[in-house]
Amino acid sequence: MITIPNLFLIVLIHSFLFCSSEKHIILPDNPKIQYTGRIDFTDLHSPVLYWPGTYLKANFNGTSIQIVLDDSQGNNFYNAIIDNDSDHPVILDCDMGNQVYSVATGLKDTTHLIMLFRRTEGFSGPTVFKGFILDKRKTLSTPPERPKRKIEFYGNSITCGMGNECEDNAEDENNAKRNNFLAYGAITARNLNADYTCIAKSGIGILISWFDMVMPEYYDRLNPADPESKWNFSRWTPDVVVINLFQNDSWLIGRLDPAPGEKQIVQAYMDFIKTIREKYPDAYMICSLGSMDAVKKGQPWPGYIRQAVDQWKRKSGDKKIDCLFFEFDGTGKHPRVRHHQKMANELTGFIKTKMNW
Numbered sequence: 001m002i003t004i005p006n007l008f009l010i011v012l013i014h015s016f017l018f019c020s021s022e023k024h025i026i027l028p029d030n031p032k033i034q035y036t037g038r039i040d041f042t043d044l045h046s047p048v049l050y051w052p053g054t055y056l057k058a059n060f061n062g063t064s065i066q067i068v069l070d071d072s073q074g075n076n077f078y079n080a081i082i083d084n085d086s087d088h089p090v091i092l093d094c095d096m097g098n099q100v101y102s103v104a105t106g107l108k109d110t111t112h113l114i115m116l117f118r119r120t121e122g123f124s125g126p127t128v129f130k131g132f133i134l135d136k137r138k139t140l141s142t143p144p145e146r147p148k149r150k151i152e153f154y155g156n157s158i159t160c161g162m163g164n165e166c167e168d169n170a171e172d173e174n175n176a177k178r179n180n181f182l183a184y185g186a187i188t189a190r191n192l193n194a195d196y197t198c199i200a201k202s203g204i205g206i207l208i209s210w211f212d213m214v215m216p217e218y219y220d221r222l223n224p225a226d227p228e229s230k231w232n233f234s235r236w237t238p239d240v241v242v243i244n245l246f247q248n249d250s251w252l253i254g255r256l257d258p259a260p261g262e263k264q265i266v267q268a269y270m271d272f273i274k275t276i277r278e279k280y281p282d283a284y285m286i287c288s289l290g291s292m293d294a295v296k297k298g299q300p301w302p303g304y305i306r307q308a309v310d311q312w313k314r315k316s317g318d319k320k321i322d323c324l325f326f327e328f329d330g331t332g333k334h335p336r337v338r339h340h341q342k343m344a345n346e347l348t349g350f351i352k353t354k355m356n357w
Contacts, residue, residue, distance in 0.1 A: 024139065026060075026132040032140040033058045036195050037118075038222055038231055040126075046070075049127045050224050052160050052180035053153075053198035055117040056129065062138035064105040065114055068130035070098045075124040079181050081115040082107070086181070091119075093176070094127065111141050119179045121160045121201060122224035149194035149357065152238040152283075153185040154219060154276070157202035158292060159244050161186075163334035172334045182337045185242065187344035192357055197236065205248035207268050208256055215245055216272055220279075233279045240351055241276055242286045246301045250294040262304065269308035277318065284354055290326025291335050291343055297328070324350050 026033075029044040037054030039047050067080060074096035079089035080103040092101045103114065118127070132140075153159050161183030163172025170177075180186055180198060189196035199219055203210035223229035246269070253259060260268070269287075276285065287305050294301045302325045309323050326346065329339045351357060 022136050024134045024136060026058075026134060026140055028129050028131050030058075030131075030140055032143050034143040034146065037197050038199070038236075040222055040229075046128045046130065048223075049118055049129060050122050050222075051198060052118055052121040052200060053183075053186055053196055055115055055196075057113065057115045057144055058132065059111050059113055059141040059143055060132065060134055060138065061109075061111050061141060062135035063107045063109050064135055065103050065107075065112070066133035067092070067101045067103055067114075067116060068098065068133065069094060069101065070128040070130055071096055071125065072127065073125035075120070075175060076127050077119040077176060077178070078127075079115075079117040079119055079179070081117065083113050084115075089117075089181070092116075098130065100133065113144060117181050119161070119181060120175060121162075121178070121180070123201070124175065126223070126225075147193050147195050149192060149240075150197075150236070150238040151185070151189050151192070151194045151240045151242065151351075152197045152236075152280075153200060153242045153244065154215065155185070155198070155200040155242075155244040156204050156248055157200075157334055158247065158290075159183060159185055159198060159200040160202055161340065162202050164337050164340055166333075166336065168331070168333070168336065179337075182340060184335075184340040184343035184347060187340060188242075188347045188351070191344060191348040192351060194239070197238070203248055204245070205252065206245050206272055207249050207260060207265065208252045209248055210252070216275060219275070237280060238283050240286065240355065241280055241283045242288055242347070243272070243276070244288045244290070245272075246289055246305065247292050247294045250299065250301050262300070262307075265304050266307045266311065269305055270312050273308060273312050273321070274316075277316075277321075283320065284351075285321040286324050286347075286350070286354075287321065288324045288326065288347070291329040291339055293328060293332075295325050295328045322354065 028047050034057045038051050041047050071094035076094040078092040081089045082104050090103050161180045162178050165177040165179050204215050222231045287309050306323050326343045329335050
């Protein structure tokens with residue numbers, strides 16, 4: 001059943017944006033659209049995208065494609081990629097409300113692949129995907145085959161890709177320069193031909209964050225802004241889980257009163273390992289840190305993580321867990337794309353070895 005708001009949108013598109021005899025609307029519930037990520041499908045005609053790195057794919061026929069999005073704040077950015085040409089994405093700078101975005105015209109009249117990838121993180125607000133607009137009498141073909149491998153990342157601003165497209169001397173907060181597609185996690189997943197999910201938020205830690213919430217309170221949400229909105233972990237089970245946390249803890253731990261000691265810090269990390277392991281009993285877990293100054297020479301934080309992993313192994317007998325620390329990149333800012341590429345190359349090799357991929 002089409003709800004009144006969706007019916008209104010269809011009428012609006014037909015009436016004001018083009019002649020309906022010249023275009024074809026593909027609604028979001030079309031089974032030939034392939035979705036990846038923590039997406040709210042409560043209304044199948046209005047799936048809601050929240051998390052950085054959420055994406056959808058479809059094979060479409062024809063010479064053009066438009067995308068209809070309803071963005072809550074007008075602060076999100078998406079990459080629209082045609083035929084895997086990721087070096088030349090069409091960047092959608094969302095406006096608030098229902099909008100039609102032209103992605104491609106003048107294509108060869110054949111089958112093409114469209115990928116829509118969310119660059120920005122949850123604080124930019126949700127986006128409702130409303131569908132595609134194709135040429136007259138054109139439709140979707142069988143979707144691309146899904147990768148057999150799956151990787152999930154839990155992290156902070158590094159994993160989000162904050163500031164990764166900024167110039168070296170620029171401030172990191174420019175939302176237009178925050179591109180999760182070129183963050184190390186997404187690059188690693190593509191290197192390994194794996195589906196990818198990213199559960200990350202800038203400023204978050206395990207013991208303390210730059211706001212009143214920590215990852216153990218955040219990791220299980222469907223809607224990142226709603227503590228009552230819970231994700232069903234049975235819907236998506238990764239083969240590999242990568243955790244890259246403690247950077248913000250390293251900066252902020254002294255603000256806790258009383259400040260936790262080494263034993264408490266190690267226990268908090270081990271508790272989070274246990275939490276994730278309970279959700280994914282068979283996944284290979286990689287506990288990482290870097291490439292910012294928490295891994296700088298002399299910092300205790302990699303040691304805390306290694307202690308937690310070693311203690312967890314002894315206590316549980318878990319053999320599917322290990323550590324990988326990225327080298328300090330030597331800057332005082334968030335890693336740029338070249339740093340993410342270096343991290344991804346290292347992580348790719350590590351996973352290949354551990355998983356025999």
